[in-house]
Amino acid sequence: MVAYSSSIDFWCPKISRLLRLGTVFGTPKYCVMRSYRKWRTHKKSTFFSSSTLDFCKGSDKNIVLEGFILDMKIIKVLMLGDVIGNPGMEQLYIKLPQFIKKENIDLVIANGENSDNGFGITEEIIDRMRGFGVTVITSGNHIWSNQDAEALLNHYDFVLRPHNYYDSPGKGFWIGEVAGEKIAVVNLIGRYFITPVDCPFQILEKLLRKELRGIKNIIVDFHAEIMPEKKSLAYYFDGKVSFVAGTHTHVQTADDIILGNGTGYITDLGMCGGLDSVIGMEKKGILHKIRRNVNVPYVPSNENEKMQGIIIDLNLDTGKTESIQRFSM
Structure with a gap:
């Protein structure tokens, strides 16, 4: 029965x-x-x-x-906040494989631009992330910190740089298949208080008209500094993409929402690393720099380490977000 x-x-x-x-x-x-x-x-x-x-x-x-x-009809997508150096990688090593299994995750997206001691990414880290279960690695302005960035971006199609960097190595989108349906991940970067880049709105519109035409399930990592720019992009593309997740500020926000036409949104996913810190870095060095305006080495913090992000229930038939679950563990 x-x-x-x-x-x-x-x-x-x-x-x-x-x-x-x-x-x-x-x-x-x-x-x-x-x-x-x-x-x-x-x-x-x-x-x-x-x-x-x-x-x-x-x-x-x-x-x-x-x-x-x-x-x-619905898949589970796991998005992780910026992975900060060795403490962040340790959190993925300890928690991610078991978490994927427990939550029946179908696709894992992690921002890896800070994974190499806070700046950039290496081939070894890419291989380790894949071993932990990460499907797509997104990035931001620090992707260029490693001298091998160009070679890595050209070699690994699942390692993305923001697509609105003009005429740069690699690419800013990935297309794969989950449960028999095409799904795309897009990496963009904001223009406020960050290095000047092409307009993320125009670049995403162009992608939707050309490379991503006909794909309903599209997840965007928008690596930007300010909330108004992130949320404006989400509202502008509401119903045209499945989810817009902000990264870069390393502070998980509690404003996750499903917009009127089915696009999910959160201002920042948070980070994987030490929360007892200043954006993932040891407090002592940051305080010294801010108080005295001198350059000091940034060291990733290992105090109160957490893995932060969200789980999205994505409807493959409609390309819409059905639910959002934040976690900090």
Whole structure:
């Protein structure tokens, strides 16, 4: 017999009867209801209670009922804040593989521009991140800090630099496939209080018209300094991209939201590293620099280390964000 929850009686008695009579041939991780005549998509919170959805967790197969098929339509995307030096890499080593397994993550995106002692990235770090389960590595203005940046960006197509750097090595977008659907990750950088670059709005519009044309599922890492620029980009492309996540400031914000046309947004993902710090660096050096206006070496902090980011439920049929879950662990 099919696994059954009495709470479905309240929502739809007809489906309840089908569930009592139907036979299950495997269970998908997430599902929506489809009739043989047409698709009908229901949000989990609208149609099923959480207890009812218990029977939907499991393998990737379909549930076949009399007259209905339940298909997997939603994937889980994990986005990590800026990884700060060895403390950040240690957090990924300790926590990320188990977290991916526990949360059934399908795609992992991490910003790696600060992973090499706070500035840039190396080939060794790229290989380690991939080993931890990271699918795509995004970056920002510090990607150029390593002397091998050009070679690395040209060699690894999953290591991105902001796409609005004009005529630069590598590229700022990645296209892959998850659960049989194309998905794209775009890396952009802001123009306020950062090195002058091309307009991120115009560059993203061009990508949507050309390279990303026809792709519904698009996630943007917008590496920018100020909230108004980040949120303006999200509102401008609401309904045209799936999610806009801010990076660069290393402070996780509590303003995650799904906009009117289905685009998810957060001003900053936070960071992976020591929170008892100034943007991930040891306090002593930063205070010395700010108080006396002298250059001192920045050292990544290992005090109160955390891994921060978000989990996105992404609807592959619509390209819209269904839910956002922040974490700091």
